[in-house]
Each structure stands twice: as structure tokens, then as C-alpha cells.
Amino acid sequence: MIEVAEHVINIDMATEDVFAFAADLDNTPRWFPGIAKMESADALPPASVGKRYDEVARIPFRGETRIEIEVVESRADRHIAIHADLAPVLPRFDLYCVPREDGSTDVRCRCRARGTTRVAGIATRVMKLVLDRRVPQALRNLKTLLEVAPHMRAVMAREFGAAERSLYLDPNASMPAIGKRDVLVRVAASSVNPIDCMRRAGYGRRLFGLRGAATLPLLLGRDFVGEVVARGAKADRYQTGDLVWGAVDAFRDGAWAEYVAVAQDHVAPRPASLGDIEAASIPYVALTTWAALVGRAGLTSENAAGKNVLVHAGSGGVGSFAIQLLTAWGAQVATTCSTRNVGLVKELGASRVIDYTQERYQDLLRDMDLVFDTLGFDEEGPSLSVLARDAGAQYVSIVHPLVETFDRLGPILGALVSAGTYLSRKFRERRLGRGYHWALFSPNGAALERIGALVDEGRIRPVIDRTFSFDDMIAAHELVESRRARGKVVIRVEE
Numbered sequence: 001m002i003e004v005a006e007h008v009i010n011i012d013m014a015t016e017d018v019f020a021f022a023a024d025l026d027n028t029p030r031w032f033p034g035i036a037k038m039e040s041a042d043a044l045p046p047a048s049v050g051k052r053y054d055e056v057a058r059i060p061f062r063g064e065t066r067i068e069i070e071v072v073e074s075r076a077d078r079h080i081a082i083h084a085d086l087a088p089v090l091p092r093f094d095l096y097c098v099p100r101e102d103g104s105t106d107v108r109c110r111c112r113a114r115g116t117t118r119v120a121g122i123a124t125r126v127m128k129l130v131l132d133r134r135v136p137q138a139l140r141n142l143k144t145l146l147e148v149a150p151h152m153r154a155v156m157a158r159e160f161g162a163a164e165r166s167l168y169l170d171p172n173a174s175m176p177a178i179g180k181r182d183v184l185v186r187v188a189a190s191s192v193n194p195i196d197c198m199r200r201a202g203y204g205r206r207l208f209g210l211r212g213a214a215t216l217p218l219l220l221g222r223d224f225v226g227e228v229v230a231r232g233a234k235a236d237r238y239q240t241g242d243l244v245w246g247a248v249d250a251f252r253d254g255a256w257a258e259y260v261a262v263a264q265d266h267v268a269p270r271p272a273s274l275g276d277i278e279a280a281s282i283p284y285v286a287l288t289t290w291a292a293l294v295g296r297a298g299l300t301s302e303n304a305a306g307k308n309v310l311v312h313a314g315s316g317g318v319g320s321f322a323i324q325l326l327t328a329w330g331a332q333v334a335t336t337c338s339t340r341n342v343g344l345v346k347e348l349g350a351s352r353v354i355d356y357t358q359e360r361y362q363d364l365l366r367d368m369d370l371v372f373d374t375l376g377f378d379e380e381g382p383s384l385s386v387l388a389r390d391a392g393a394q395y396v397s398i399v400h401p402l403v404e405t406f407d408r409l410g411p412i413l414g415a416l417v418s419a420g421t422y423l424s425r426k427f428r429e430r431r432l433g434r435g436y437h438w439a440l441f442s443p444n445g446a447a448l449e450r451i452g453a454l455v456d457e458g459r460i461r462p463v464i465d466r467t468f469s470f471d472d473m474i475a476a477h478e479l480v481e482s483r484r485a486r487g488k489v490v491i492r493v494e495e
Contacts, residue, residue, distance in 0.1 A: 006110045009139040011146055015099040018107060021146055107142065109135050134180075134233035141184070141230040144240070145175055148186070148229060154257035155473045156217040160202035163477035167200070169470070173219065176254055176261035183238050183264050184230035185246075189280035190255045190491045191223040192476045193317060195441075199253075200477065206414075207406045213251045221255030222247045222441075224262075225270055225279040226493075235264045243270040245452075247283040249443050256473070258493060268448035271455040278462040281488035282455070283448060285317040288398055289325060289372075290447045292439035297370060297394040305330030307369040310361065310386060314350055315341035317488045318374050318398065320463040323348045325451075328459040334368070336361055344486060348463070362386055373397035390433030400438040463487030470495070 011018055096108040154173035157166045178184050198204070199220055208214040225245040228238045238244060246267035247255075254260045270279050293299040299307075309326050313319040314335030326333050327349030334352035335345050342353050354361045360382075367388040373379060376399025387393040401421065406414035422438060429436035454460045465485040468476040469492050476489050 006108060007135040007139055008106050008108045009136075009143055010100070010104055010106055011143050012104045013146060014103060015097050015105045018105045018146060019097045107139060109139060137231060137233050141178060141232075144184070144230040148259070151175065152258040153470065154219050155221075155470065156219055157200045158217050160200070160205060160216075163197070163200065163474045163481070167474050167477065169473070170217070173257060175259060176257070178230060178232050178261050179263070180232040180234045181264055182232040182261045183228045183235050183244070183267065184259055184261050185224060185226040185244060185267070186229050187224045187226040187255060187258055187260055187493045188276040189225050189493055190221050191280050191284065192473075192480045192489045192491060193222060193284050194480060195284075196220050196222065197477050197481050204403045204407060206410065207403055208251060210411065211251045213253065218253075219257060220253045221257070221260075222250075222253065222284040223280050224248065224255040224260050224283070225276050226260075229259070231264075237264045238267070244268065245270045245279045245283050246445065246448060247287050247441070247443050250441060256491065256493075263443070265445050266443035268445045268452055271452040273456045273458075274462065276494075277467055277490050277492065278464070281317075281462040281464050281490050282321065282451070282460075284441065285321045285488065286325075286451050287444055287447060288318055288439075288441045289322045290444060290451070291442045292372060292396045292398055292437070293322070293325070293370075294447070295442065296437035296439045297372075297396045297435065299326075299329070299370070299394075301329045307331045308367070309333050309370040309372065310365060310368050310383070311335045311350075311372045312374045312379060312383070313337065314345040314348070314353070315486050316374060317463075317485075320345070320348055320487050321460070322372055322374075323350050324460045325454070328454055331370075334361070334365060341486060344463070367391075368393065370394045370396070374399060376400055384429070384434075387434055392433065392435070394435040394437065395429065396435075396437040396439050398439050398441075402438060402440075464490055466490075467492055 096106075096110065098106040098108060100106060151172040152175055154170050155167055156170045156173065158168055159166050176184070195203075199208070200218075205214040223245075224247070226243070228240055228242045228244060230240065231238065244267040246262055248260060248262050249266065252262070270276075274282075304326060309331045311319050311322045311326070311333055312335070314323050314333075315337045319335065319337075323333050323335060323345060332352075333350045334354065335350045336354045336356045337345050339355050339357055342355055345353050354364060362382040362385050365386040368386045369388060369391070370393065371383045371387055373383050373395065374397075376397050380395075380397065383397075384395055387395055402418045405418045405421075408414065409417055426436045451460065463486065465487050466476075466479065467490045473491065476491060479485055480489050
């Protein structure tokens with residue numbers, strides 16, 4: 001064997017504790033991103049000194065088991081926590097936990113070639129380049145995870161159904177996996193959105209289940225604000241200690257926890273003018289609005305000025321943000337709300353407020369340039385009736401039958417029916433000279449940077465109904481489901 005790379009980091013912990021953490025493949029496999037995903041498919045107990053597990057984990061590569069990982073027994077002077085053969089002609093690496101006299105532990109990662117053939121030599125040099133760049137960050141991640149906690153607190157859903165039956169606080173949830181382009185964020189605050197309550201109740205289980213995002217117990221949550229504590233091998237945009245905000249991908253979730261792993265492109269620096277609670281109320285509703293108005297309707301800060309826009313449910317989380325964004329861009333905004341929220345939406349910038357308990361917007365509005373529909377279904381027809389014809393007006397909805405149809409009919413038939421419904425409506429509106437769109441939330445760090453600038457300029461402010469502690473998640477869900485919240489419901493995660 002020819003040694004080609006070795007990296008070391010010192011951790012101020014007993015060797016046995018470091019060994020147990022690093023070798024527990026089922027619960028803590030996440031520290032080594034970009035080289036091997038160390039997970040066991042077997043229900044094995046955590047490794048300990050003196051035990052030997054052969055072929056603990058197998059990682060498929062092009063249909064074959066090409067990577068075998070072992071947790072091997074200790075020796076008198078070191079604990080060999082991990083041994084991995086990366087492929088027949090590539091190097092293998094070992095993770096050693098070496099005790100020091102001061103009681104701390106040197107964690108060493110060593111890579112060795114398997115032979116001296118020309119092919120093996122080329123492969124070894126390539127692997128050395130990879131390891132020299134990725135291993136140091138991976139070891140720093142291991143040190144961070146050992147320092148913060150081997151596990152974390154998280155709110156989980158044990159079943160699909162009502163919040164009282166479903167939600168529980170797990171004090172020993174597994175730390176999230178850190179992908180090579182991810183950052184690990186210590187979460188200070190999150191929020192509860194209507195989509196979170198719907199997901200908890202079972203909405204989208206067939207769609208999200210296609211990528212394993214509907215497996216019980218389920219960790220949900222989109223919004224987060226917090227501090228970067230670790231980075232993946234190729235995540236170089238942020239440093240540990242940076243304060244960020246963001247919203248997690250719809251197939252990933254995971255923000256209702258003390259730590260969340262998220263792609264670095266999906267986060268942005270937290271606005272300097274906001275605290276954690278205020279900042280946590282904005283990302284999901286902001287990016288949902290952005291995906292609809294910018295991504296689908298083509299609205300920008302340059303072309304929005306002077307447009308007449310109807311925003312449904314202006315006192316809700318999405319509506320209250322949309323009013324402010326549109327007003328900041330110079331649009332004239334009409335909105336609907338109940339009597340008690342008329343004052344709020346006027347403060348946010350709505351130039352025309354329609355109290356739906358006393359009057360109907362379809363009787364009062366005509367020739368609108370854009371309708372942003374946050375209600376959908378029964379409101380689609382009346383919303384379309386107020387749009388201008390043959391003038392390039394746009395209708396965009398964030399409430400549509402796509403996910404429900406997918407759940408009801410399955411992936412193939414559901415996709416076909418949804419596509420047919422969408423295209424028929426789109427072509428119908430095109431004949432009237434109008435655009436028709438369904439929009440879906442999309443994480444977008446670049447958009448959050450632009451939104452953060454508007455926040456710091458004082459042109460957008462958070463709208464928060466109530467803040468709950470992490471232990472009161474059930475009450476937070478019940479408030480959101482009552483549909484009486486003014487703005488957002490925020491969750492304080494840090495104790």
C-alpha cells in the first residue's frame with residue numbers, strides 16, 4: 001500500500017466518545033460529504049470498541065456494490081473507526097481516532113493506494129486531489145457536530161392527521177445529512193405556513209413520496225433563520241458564523257429542528273435590520289410570491305410601475321408580503337380582506353381595499369392587469385372576470401389542483417390529467433389575450449438577497465400574528481389552520 005494523503009484534526013473529547021459517534025453509521029453518518037455517504041441499511045447497534053462489523057454499509061454504483069464500508073475493531077494505540085474500499089482500483093481510506101495524553105483525540109483520515117499499476121497510479125493521483133480539498137472540511141464538520149450535539153431537538157409528525165395526534169417533540173432526532181454544496185445552519189427561528197399544515201395532514205404524500213419526502217416520522221418546516229456552523233466539501237459561499245435566512249426545498253423540508261442542512265444557493269445573508277423572529281416570518285411567503293409574480297407572470301421592478309393588481313387575502317402571509325413588494329415596485333394594489341383587517345392592508349400599501357364580508361370584488365373591479373390568486377378553486381372564475389382582455393393581462397395562482405390530482409390519481413394519470421387541465425385553461429385565456437399560470441414555491445437565494453435589500457431600506461416589513469415556543473407547535477398549527485392569523489405565525493427554536 002502507498003500512502004497518498006493524510007489529514008488530522010484535534011477534538012477535545014475522549015477517544016471512546018469520538019469513536020462511538022463517528023462509527024455509528026445509522027445515526028451519525030453525515031460528516032464526510034462528497035466522498036462516501038456512510039449509511040447502514042441494516043438495523044445494527046452502534047459500534048463500540050472491540051466489535052467488528054464486516055460490510056456494514058454498501059453503496060450502489062452503476063447497479064453494482066462497488067463501495068464497501070466497515071466498522072472495525074480497535075487496537076491498543078488507536079481506534080480504527082472506519083475502513084472503506086472506494087472501488088477495485090482506487091485508494092481506500094481509514095478514519096483513526098488516536099488518544100493523546102491530555103485526554104483529547106486526534107482524528108486522522110488516511111488514504112492509501114491499492115496497487116502500483118499504471119491505472120491505479122492515475123486513479124490514486126486523482127483521488128489525492130479530491131481528498132486534499134474535501135477531507136479537511138469534512139473533518140471540521142465532524143468536529144462541529146461533536147461540539148454541538150450528537151443529536152438534536154426536532155418537531156416530528158408521527159402520522160398524517162390532526163396536529164394534536166400527529167406532532168411530537170423528539171429530543172434525540174438525527175442530525176441532517178450535509179451534502180457537498182450544503183451548509184449546516186443552527187436554527188434560531190422558523191415559522192408555520194398553511195402548506196406545512198397541509199403536508200402534516202397528508203397533502204402531497206404520493207408526490208413527495210416519490211423522493212422519500214413523505215416517510216413517517218416526518219420532519220417538516222420551510223422557513224429558517226440562523227447561523228452557519230458547518231459546510232459541505234464544495235460549499236464556499238458562506239463561512240461558519242455567518243447569519244443567514246432561507247427556505248428549504250419542498251422535497252427536503254426539515255426547518256423545525258435545531259439544525260437544518262440546505263443548499264448554499266438557497267440561503268442569503270440575513271437582513272441587518274431584522275432580528276431572528278422577524279426574519280423567520282419572511283422567506284417562504286416571499287419566495288412563493290416571487291415564483292408567482294416574477295417567475296410566472298414576468299413582473300419586475302422595471303415593468304410593475306402603474307399596473308393595476310388584485311391580490312387576494314391581503315392580510316395573510318403571502319398576501320401581506322405581495323402587497324408590500326408590488327407597492328415597492330410602483331404598482332397600484334387592490335386587495336380583499338375581512339373588516340378587522342382593513343386597516344392593516346392599508347398600512348401595507350393597498351390603494352383599494354374590498355371587505356369581502358360586505359361587497360364582492362368582481363362587482364367593483366374591471367380591466368385589471370394582474371390577479372394574484374392565493375385562494376384558488378371557486379375564486380378562479382370571478383378572478384378571471386376582472387382581468388382586462390387583449391392587453392396581455394396575467395392571472396397567476398398558487399392554489400391549484402396539481403398536487404391533489406397527483407395524490408388522487410397517481411403519478412402517471414395524475415400528471416396527464418393535470419397537464420390537460422392546465423393547458424386547456426391556458427389556451428382558453430390565450431384566445432382572450434391573457435396569460436394563465438400555476439405557480440409553485442421555489443427556493444432562491446439570489447431573490448432573497450434582493451428582498452433583504454428592500455427590507456433594509458424599510459420598504460418591506462414583517463407581519464407577525466404570534467410567536468410560539470418550540471414546545472407549542474401544536475397550538476401554532478391550530479392557529480394557522482383557523483385561517484384567522486394576521487400575517488405569519490413564527491416559531492422560536494432556540495431555547
